[in-house]
Amino acid sequence: MTPEPAIDAEAFKAFERDGYSRVAQGYDRSAAIVTSQVNDAVLDAVGTRPGVLLLDVACGPGWLSAAAVRRGAIVTALDFAPNMVAIARRRCPEADIHIADAENLPFQAGRFDAVACSLGVLHLPAPERAIAEGHRVLKPGGRYAFTCWTPPARNPFFGLVLGAVQAHGNLNVDLPAGPALFRFGEVTECEKVLRAAGFASVAVTELPMMWPFSTPEDVVPAVVASTARVGPLLAMQASEHRRNIERAIAEGAKKYMTARGVEIPTAVLLAAGQKK
Numbered sequence: 001m002t003p004e005p006a007i008d009a010e011a012f013k014a015f016e017r018d019g020y021s022r023v024a025q026g027y028d029r030s031a032a033i034v035t036s037q038v039n040d041a042v043l044d045a046v047g048t049r050p051g052v053l054l055l056d057v058a059c060g061p062g063w064l065s066a067a068a069v070r071r072g073a074i075v076t077a078l079d080f081a082p083n084m085v086a087i088a089r090r091r092c093p094e095a096d097i098h099i100a101d102a103e104n105l106p107f108q109a110g111r112f113d114a115v116a117c118s119l120g121v122l123h124l125p126a127p128e129r130a131i132a133e134g135h136r137v138l139k140p141g142g143r144y145a146f147t148c149w150t151p152p153a154r155n156p157f158f159g160l161v162l163g164a165v166q167a168h169g170n171l172n173v174d175l176p177a178g179p180a181l182f183r184f185g186e187v188t189e190c191e192k193v194l195r196a197a198g199f200a201s202v203a204v205t206e207l208p209m210m211w212p213f214s215t216p217e218d219v220v221p222a223v224v225a226s227t228a229r230v231g232p233l234l235a236m237q238a239s240e241h242r243r244n245i246e247r248a249i250a251e252g253a254k255k256y257m258t259a260r261g262v263e264i265p266t267a268v269l270l271a272a273g274q275k276k
Contacts, residue, residue: 003097004084004195006090006175007125007176007177007178008177008178009125009126010125011081011176012125012176012177013055013124013176014176015165015175015176015178015228016080016081016123016124016228016229016262017080017081018050018081019227019228019229019231019232020060020080020091020123020228021078021081021082021083021084021225022083022105022202023086023225023227023231024060024061024070024081024083024086024087024226025083025230026222026225027060027061027084027227028060028061028087029038029226029227030138030222030225030226031085031222031226031227032061032063032154032167033058033212034209034210034211034212034238034266035060035063035118035147035209035268036064036067037062037209037210038047038118038147038207038209038268038270039063039067039118039204040067040073040100040268041205041207041270042064042116042118042147043064043067043068043071043073043147043265045116045142045143045145045270045272046114046116046144046145046272047070047113047114047143047202048068048073048114049071049072049073050071050072050073050085051072051073052073052074052114053070053074053076053112053113053114054068054074054075054076054112054113054114054115054116055072055075055076055077055078055105055107055111055112055114055115055116055134055137056068056075056076056078056095056117056118057077057078057102057105057115057116057117057120057130057134058078058080058089058102058118058120058121058123058124059077059078059079059084059085059097060075060079060080060081060084060088060118060119060120061084061087061091062065062087062088062089062090062091062092063090063096064116064118065077065088065091065097066091066092066095068095068116068235069092069094070093073114073151074095075092075095075096075097075151075174075216075224076081076095076096076097076098076107076112077092077095077096077097078097078098078099078100078105078106078265079097079099079100080099080100080101080102082097082099082226085097085098085099088207097103097221099214102120102121102124102130102133103124103126103129103130103133104129104133105133105134105137108137109136109137109138109202110137110138110139110140110202110224111137111139112137112139112142113138113142113143114138114142114143114144115134115137115138115142115143115144115145116145116146116255117130117134117144117145117147118145119147119148119149120146120168120185120270121146121148122148122149122181122183123228124160124179125178125179127179127183127184127193128193128196128197130199131144131194131195131197132197133147133195134146134197135198135199135275136276137140137167139148139160139188139275140275140276141271141274142274142276143236143272143274143275144194144199144268144272144273144274144275145188145271145272145273146184146270146271147207147268147269147270147271148182148183148184148185148190148268148271149181149182149185149265149266149267150185150206150267150269151180151182151186152182152187154206154267155265155266155267156256156264156265157211157265157266158182158266159248160219160252160253160264161219161223161234162230163252164245164248164249164252165234165237165245166170167248168241168244168245168248169237169238169241169242169244169245170237170238170241171233173232173233173237174236175229175233177233178209178229181229184269184271185269186269187204187269190202190204190269191204192273193271194272195215195273197273197275198275198276199273199275199276200236200273200274200276201273201274202271202272202273203271203272203273204269204270204271204272205270206267206270207243207248207265207268207269207270208265208266209265209266209267209268210249210263210264210265210266211261211263211264211265211266212261212262212263213253213261213263213264214261214262215261215262216249216250216251216253216262217250219247219249219250219262219263220234220245220246220250227257233269237256245249257270
């Protein structure tokens, strides 16, 4: 069994921060359309209603924050990628949005009624630290929720993309080592990390989503333009390998053609708990 590579926390954090700042506009046009499909479920999980003090951690371009504001919540948000924060501030001027570190929240203990981190913990070198920080800034009785992608075996979108790389290229390119991308795609792992942080009433639910594209050939350009880890993985393949990967992805995407274009299923786990 090959041991997991050692993680240089600062290198990985810089890679993710700089990568998501670079692709912020592409993410807002493509990936956020997908991730926002579960925003209502995330907000329900943390009890979002008028007057709730909600912290949106790793807010990206602000779609979840904007949805919370529409429910009447009083929203504070943060992201470590400056260009994401710039977009979020334009989308949701009602929220107080910061450039800040999810692993070291700049807020006093017990400030918020609700904390949400949708598809954020997988981009952090120390996700346990970020979850513990969420627990710290919650009031007693407050609710916390995070989402993470399910693994390729249960996730047709990632199965298609990463399967094509595995078959025609190299998954082990020279990118900064980080935590396993699909670690929190397992129910038991989500339950374990929330309980270890002190949360009670832990519940984990799988939520289906759909990743839309106009044509099968649009899949790779959209992924490259909107992701900080999978995009560089594709971009760093040898030229011939990349052509083969792109052909395989486009061919595989054809099975998901509908009258509206290409719709590839994907999914996340939603993990939630309550501070005692």
